[in-house]
Amino acid sequence: MSGSLWDWGLAEFRDRTASDAPIPGGGSAAMVSAAIGLGLVLMALRVTARKASDKTALTPLIDGGDRLLAELSAHADADIAVFDAYMKALKLPRGSEAEKAARRAAIADAAAA
Numbered sequence: 001m002s003g004s005l006w007d008w009g010l011a012e013f014r015d016r017t018a019s020d021a022p023i024p025g026g027g028s029a030a031m032v033s034a035a036i037g038l039g040l041v042l043m044a045l046r047v048t049a050r051k052a053s054d055k056t057a058l059t060p061l062i063d064g065g066d067r068l069l070a071e072l073s074a075h076a077d078a079d080i081a082v083f084d085a086y087m088k089a090l091k092l093p094r095g096s097e098a099e100k101a102a103r104r105a106a107i108a109d110a111a112a113a
Contacts, residue, residue, distance in 0.1 A: 031076035
């Protein structure tokens with residue numbers, strides 16, 4: 001996959017998740033769900049902060065939520081990239097001992113990421 005899953009529309013994400021394709025998988029779908037849930041929490045915090053007498057009281061929570069939202073977004077894309085690397089490693093040739101060793105190393109590298 002090239003690009004970011006965040007460039008997909010909601011219908012495309014839904015349809016790809018429901019397909020028999022391996023990507024997106026459970027990890028990226030969970031990160032997207034968490035990011036959307038956190039987005040709703042951030043919306044509520046911002047509305048509350050706007051109406052509060054102390055407009056800055058919730059700033060630390062909002063800032064932390066914004067950082068976490070960025071992390072969740074990055075992890076969703078990373079999950080796809082790591083899984084893609086793992087699947088490519090599984091397809092490497094394994095005829096000779098050198099090929100088998102290179103394949104094992106590529107699988108280990110992808111699994112460790």
